[in-house]
Amino acid sequence: MYREGQVSIYAPNLEKYKRGSHLEPAWAPVFYNPRMRLSRDISISLINAYCIFSNRNQINIMEPLSATGIRGLRYAKESICVAKVFLNDYDTLAYKLIRKNILLNSLSEKVQVFNKEANALMYEFSEKMDIIDLDPFGSPAYFISSALRRIKHGGMICATATDLPPLLGIYPNVSWKRYFAKSLRTEFSKEIGTRILVGYIAREAIRVRKGILPLFVHATDHYIRVCMQVIDSPGYASMISKKIGYLIYCSSCLFRGIVKEIKNKKYICPICRKNIQYAGPLWIGNLWNKKFVDIVYEQYKNYSYFEKRGIKIIEYIKEEAKAPLFYYKSDIVAKKYGFKNEMSPQEIIEILRKYDENVSRTHFDPKGFRTYFHPIFISEKVRKT
Numbered sequence: 118m119y120r121e122g123q124v125s126i127y128a129p130n131l132e133k134y135k136r137g138s139h140l141e142p143a144w145a146p147v148f149y150n151p152r153m154r155l156s157r158d159i160s161i162s163l164i165n166a167y168c169i170f171s172n173r174n175q176i177n178i179m180e181p182l183s184a185t186g187i188r189g190l191r192y193a194k195e196s197i198c199v200a201k202v203f204l205n206d207y208d209t210l211a212y213k214l215i216r217k218n219i220l221l222n223s224l225s226e227k228v229q230v231f232n233k234e235a236n237a238l239m240y241e242f243s244e245k246m247d248i249i250d251l252d253p254f255g256s257p258a259y260f261i262s263s264a265l266r267r268i269k270h271g272g273m274i275c276a277t278a279t280d281l282p283p284l285l286g287i288y289p290n291v292s293w294k295r296y297f298a299k300s301l302r303t304e305f306s307k308e309i310g311t312r313i314l315v316g317y318i319a320r321e322a323i324r325v326r327k328g329i330l331p332l333f334v335h336a337t338d339h340y341i342r343v344c345m346q347v348i349d350s351p352g353y354a355s356m357i358s359k360k361i362g363y364l365i366y367c368s369s370c371l372f373r374g375i376v377k378e379i380k381n382k383k384y385i386c387p388i389c390r391k392n393i394q395y396a397g398p399l400w401i402g403n404l405w406n407k408k409f410v411d412i413v414y415e416q417y418k419n420y421s422y423f424e425k426r427g428i429k430i431i432e433y434i435k436e437e438a439k440a441p442l443f444y445y446k447s448d449i450v451a452k453k454y455g456f457k458n459e460m461s462p463q464e465i466i467e468i469l470r471k472y473d474e475n476v477s478r479t480h481f482d483p484k485g486f487r488t489y490f491h492p493i494f495i496s497e498k499v500r501k502t
């Protein structure tokens with residue numbers, strides 16, 4: 118038995134499934150990863166924030182890939198506005214364990230569980246959902262189209278991706294097959310991967326005449342998690358189609374820019390005239406809604422037992438929510454431009470703040486910072502100090 122937040126659950130004894138000193142939660146007969154507690158803590162604040170932001174109460178949530186049920190059980194017990202949670206797992210052992218865990222937490226009134234294939238459940242279910250939370254092994258791509266069908270107008274879809282090698286540009290061919298997008302290995306791949314995932318969901322939504330409004334994303338530890346509102350409107354769908362584009366990136370001078378189309382695969386850098394690379398299609402709009410992020414922050418602080426690390430992450434996100442796309446890294450800029458001493462991102466930000474009020478840290482990387490300025494400008498200003 119494990120205790121997490123306000124719930125207790127039966128789950129496999131992870132120690133028994135260790136291979137040597139290595140422990141992989143997916144090796145156990147039913148999946149439970151205590152390291153994902155932070156993601157679940159943040160998600161409870163996201164649910165509360167969603168209710169406040171969209172003025173909804175007594176909402177219903179579907180979590181079609183539940184394993185032990187820990188996530189949905191915590192939503193039922195700990196969030197402020199949840200009326201009903203629908204859990205599901207196609208694995209019979211997981212299904213039975215979820216049933217036991219519902220009883221263990223006296224949540225039979227609020228939580229119902231199914232033993233179906235997730236897409237089948239989302240297709241067949243009679244009610245529409247306020248929130249659908251997709252937390253699969255690997256990529257959520259396979260489940261997006263059914264989630265878009267089952268979500269209410271104005272509802273929120275959250276999706277976790279743990280298939281980082283394709284999204285971060287280590288396996289760009291897999292990214293192409295899974296997300297119809299070219300990923301790229303750079304110092305800011307976490308943001309590229311996040312934008313590929315949001316862009317993919319946006320394109321799936323546009324296809325069925327819906328639009329999305331990204332509310333909150335974070336890339337922490339070994340996963341990327343994105344949450345967005347879904348707007349059931351063809352007009353909104355065509356408007357957001359303008360938010361799909363491509364990144365162009367020069368690894369020689371670190372220039373990064375956005376284009377709507379890749380007309381010519383041999384782009385030349387506008388700054389240093391070297392060949393540049395591209396990634397996409399991806400989301401080029403905001404990844405966060407500032408008002409939503411502020412509510413998430415307040416909500417997270419209300420729970421004294423949540424992981425403290427979450428506060429720091431949301432504080433960085435509050436800073437970067439309106440800052441320029443595609444962060445730089447202080448160590449890479451220092452190396453490229455031959456700084457005598459590597460400065461911390463905070464020191465660089467202090468120098469740049471006079472010229473760019475939107476300069477900020479990023480939660481994606483402890484050495485990351487965001488600015489509109491090209492590193493040539495940054496290095497000039499750094500050298501003068």
Ligand SMILES: C[S@@+](CC[C@H](N)C(=O)[O-])C[C@H]1O[C@@H](n2cnc3c(N)ncnc32)[C@H](O)[C@@H]1O
Pocket residue numbers: 147148149150153181182183184185186187188205206207208211233234235236252253254
């Ligand atoms: C990563 S685990 C879910 C973890 C859980 N959300 C948590 O927070 O602990 C993914 C679960 O999805 C189930 N699953 C995978 N593919 C499925 C499908 N197509 N339909 C239903 N369940 C599926 C697996 O059996 C597994 O239990």
